[in-house]
Amino acid sequence: MPNEALSTKSPKQLVNAAAKRDHGFRNEKSHLMDKIMPIALFLCAALSIATTIGIVATLIGETYHFFEKIPFIDFITGGKWSPLIDPKSFGIWPLICGTLLITVIACLVAVPIGLASAIYLSEYAPKKVRNIVKPILEVLAGVPTIVYGYFALSFITPIIRGLFADAGVFNALAAGIVVGIMIIPMVCSLSEDAMTAVPRSLRDGAYALGATRFEVALKIVVPAAFSGIVASAVLAFSRAIGETMIVTVAAGSTPKLTANPLESIQTMTAYIVQVSLGDTPHGSVEYGTIFAVGMTLFVITFLLNILAQYVARRFREEY
Amino acid sequence: MSSIFIDANRKQIAGRRRIDFSLKLLFLVATSIGVIALMALLIDIITDGIHMIRPELFNNFPSRKASEAGMKSAIVGSLYMLLIMTPLSFLLGVGAAIYLEEYAKKNRITRMIQLNISTLAGVPSIVYGILGLTLFVRELHLGRSLLAGSFTMTLLVLPIIIVSAQEAIRSVPKSRRDASYALGATKWQTVSRSVLPSCISGILTGVILAMSRAIGETAPLVMIGALTFVAFLPTGPLDSFTVMPIQIYNWVSRPQASFQELAASGIIVLLVMLLLMNLSAILLRNKYNKHI
Numbered sequence: 147m148p149n150e151a152l153s154t155k156s157p158k159q160l161v162n163a164a165a166k167r168d169h170g171f172r173n174e175k176s177h178l179m180d181k182i183m184p185i186a187l188f189l190c191a192a193l194s195i196a197t198t199i200g201i202v203a204t205l206i207g208e209t210y211h212f213f214e215k216i217p218f219i220d221f222i223t224g225g226k227w228s229p230l231i232d233p234k235s236f237g238i239w240p241l242i243c244g245t246l247l248i249t250v251i252a253c254l255v256a257v258p259i260g261l262a263s264a265i266y267l268s269e270y271a272p273k274k275v276r277n278i279v280k281p282i283l284e285v286l287a288g289v290p291t292i293v294y295g296y297f298a299l300s301f302i303t304p305i306i307r308g309l310f311a312d313a314g315v316f317n318a319l320a321a322g323i324v325v326g327i328m329i330i331p332m333v334c335s336l337s338e339d340a341m342t343a344v345p346r347s348l349r350d351g352a353y354a355l356g357a358t359r360f361e362v363a364l365k366i367v368v369p370a371a372f373s374g375i376v377a378s379a380v381l382a383f384s385r386a387i388g389e390t391m392i393v394t395v396a397a398g399s400t401p402k403l404t405a406n407p408l409e410s411i412q413t414m415t416a417y418i419v420q421v422s423l424g425d426t427p428h429g430s431v432e433y434g435t436i437f438a439v440g441m442t443l444f445v446i447t448f449l450l451n452i453l454a455q456y457v458a459r460r461f462r463e464e465y
Numbered sequence: 466m467s468s469i470f471i472d473a474n475r476k477q478i479a480g481r482r483r484i485d486f487s488l489k490l491l492f493l494v495a496t497s498i499g500v501i502a503l504m505a506l507l508i509d510i511i512t513d514g515i516h517m518i519r520p521e522l523f524n525n526f527p528s529r530k531a532s533e534a535g536m537k538s539a540i541v542g543s544l545y546m547l548l549i550m551t552p553l554s555f556l557l558g559v560g561a562a563i564y565l566e567e568y569a570k571k572n573r574i575t576r577m578i579q580l581n582i583s584t585l586a587g588v589p590s591i592v593y594g595i596l597g598l599t600l601f602v603r604e605l606h607l608g609r610s611l612l613a614g615s616f617t618m619t620l621l622v623l624p625i626i627i628v629s630a631q632e633a634i635r636s637v638p639k640s641r642r643d644a645s646y647a648l649g650a651t652k653w654q655t656v657s658r659s660v661l662p663s664c665i666s667g668i669l670t671g672v673i674l675a676m677s678r679a680i681g682e683t684a685p686l687v688m689i690g691a692l693t694f695v696a697f698l699p700t701g702p703l704d705s706f707t708v709m710p711i712q713i714y715n716w717v718s719r720p721q722a723s724f725q726e727l728a729a730s731g732i733i734v735l736l737v738m739l740l741l742m743n744l745s746a747i748l749l750r751n752k753y754n755k756h757i
Contacts, residue, residue, distance in 0.1 A: 177651070179654075183653045183656075184564075184568050186560065188568070189560075190561040190564060191565055193561065193623070194561065194581050194582050195578060195581055197585060197620050197623070198585060200600055201595075201596050204599040204600065259495045263492070263498075266489075266492035266493055267496065270489055279496060279499075279500065282500050282503060283499055288743075289506070290680075290681025290710055290735060290739075291684075292717070293713075294506075296510070296713070297505075300513060300725060300729070301506070327499070330498075334499070358482060358485035360481075360484060381587070388590070390589070390590065390683070391683045391684055391714065415589065415684070422594075422598070422690065423687060428603065443592065444589075447587065447589055448588070451584055455580075
């Protein structure tokens with residue numbers, strides 16, 4: 147009989163059973179810790195839920211106060227954003243337009259370069275090259291955004307002003323390019339992860355049929371890893387929308403509806419920084435704009451992140 | 466007949482080889498863009514700022530004159546912030562990771578927490594600033610203080626620490642836990658004396674990664690109102706403060722060339738600190754790996 151018990155119970159259950167019989171086996175302190183720790187650890191994990199609730203509650207609460215004073219319909223349809231200077235108007239579109247302009251430029255830079263780097267690293271590069279390039283990309287990802295802001299203003303902007311005479315000191319193009327450089331490592335490492343997950347047998351099959359490396363990469367690996375690649379692009383888009391210091395430093399502070407990348411614009415994030423640097427009294431309409439704009443930013447990035455997770459899971463090819 | 470086919474085939478194969486080769490070059494060029502960008506960034510900053518690295522930068526407070534301005538209060542502020550933030554985020558983050566990996570049952574609440582953590586990692590940092598402004602600065606009446614800033618940063622880096630600690634804990638083989646149970650250890654004894662010591666290097670690497678993220682963050686601290694001009698050292702956790710990235714931002718946003726150079730020199734100090742942190746992460750990892 148005891149042998150049967152041994153075979154059906156896990157070690158932990160056996161220990162618990164032994165502990166019930168023999169109280170002198172372990173001291174009181176360890177019993178106490180085993181009662182307290184699960185609860186304490188659960189509270190640590192629950193803090194993340196509390197953080198989310200805190201973010202949502204904060205944004206909703208203050209945004210609600212804001213929309214008591216400013217009609218929601220003006221906010222969502224208005225084409226002019228000047229909440230600090232009279233005559234005041236609160237149309238969010240110029241900020242969204244500026245944000246999109248930066249984001250599109252950044253993705254035009256980051257997605258092709260990131261994807262091409264990922265293909266090179268996963269399909270072509272010898273191990274030696276990988277071991278050098280991957281840490282460099284990691285360093286690139288770890289550079290603080292304020293440093294990128296300085297780089298945009300002191301290095302990229304002069305080049306752009308040299309190429310295009312009518313470019314301003316602050317322009318969307320320089321900021322967008324540098325945001326793009328910042329998110330290259332993210333696109334690259336996420337797409338590369340997706341590509342390395344493609345089983346070797348698929349590649350070998352194609353090589354056996356006489357395919358070149360490029361044909362294998364384009365017709366086998368990229369389609370098989372497509373969901374991961376799309377997810378990485380969506381995440382990059384979301385990351386570019388939320389980027390703050392580069393655009394604050396290099397893109398200017400003039401909210402306007404324009405598609406011209408050589409003009410000075412303002413993004414949602416840069417506006418929030420501008421207001422919080424000034425001396426805005428708590429409870430005023432100007433103070434409320436932080437939360438209304440923050441809410442818009444949060445909702446957009448949140449939806450994009452959900453979309454990325456959905457794409458990665460829904461369209462994943464299983465092997 | 467057959468020779469025509471073979472010729473056509475040869476031509477086709479040569480064409481495909483050419484495409485393959487030129488695309489390989491293209492991909493290589495694309496990959497080197499990232500590397501070149503990093504080099505350009507470093508060279509740009511070093512040539513602009515290296516001559517401003519002088520004792521005044523570390524000994525002086527900010528000043529209206531670029532020749533006298535330093536970042537003493539910013540360096541001290543950043544270090545104090547790390548000092549409060551690191552133990553806090555370590556305990557909370559590793560605690561959450563242990564719960565999720567060792568204690569949590571596979572149910573809806575666990576899945577929700579897990580999904581929530583990955584969502585939080587994607588929230589823009591400025592949104593954490595908005596949370597910190599409302600929750601810590603206003604509701605908890607901490608004011609625009611070091612403590613409010615450190616708490617905000619703790620929330621910001623928690624997802625990073627949790628995810629990396631989870632990966633580290635998951636890498637510990639089940640046999641280690643079974644061995645501990647077989648010796649009569651309780652669950653907590655197993656976790657604290659067997660599982661954690663064998664993956665502490667992985668956990669510490671994640672913590673240092675989180676610290677280097679925090680030391681470079683600007684936007685959330687601008688939100689909670691870390692000041693841009695601080696001519697004193699904080700003496701307690703409720704004092705107002707500034708940090709290195711904010712001081713750099715302040716200098717970058719001034720039009721004078723001398724302040725731009727000052728900003729570059731501040732960036733060099735920040736980057737050297739980041740480098741040292743990452744080096745210590747590597748050293749720590751190697752040291753602990755030898756013990757196991």
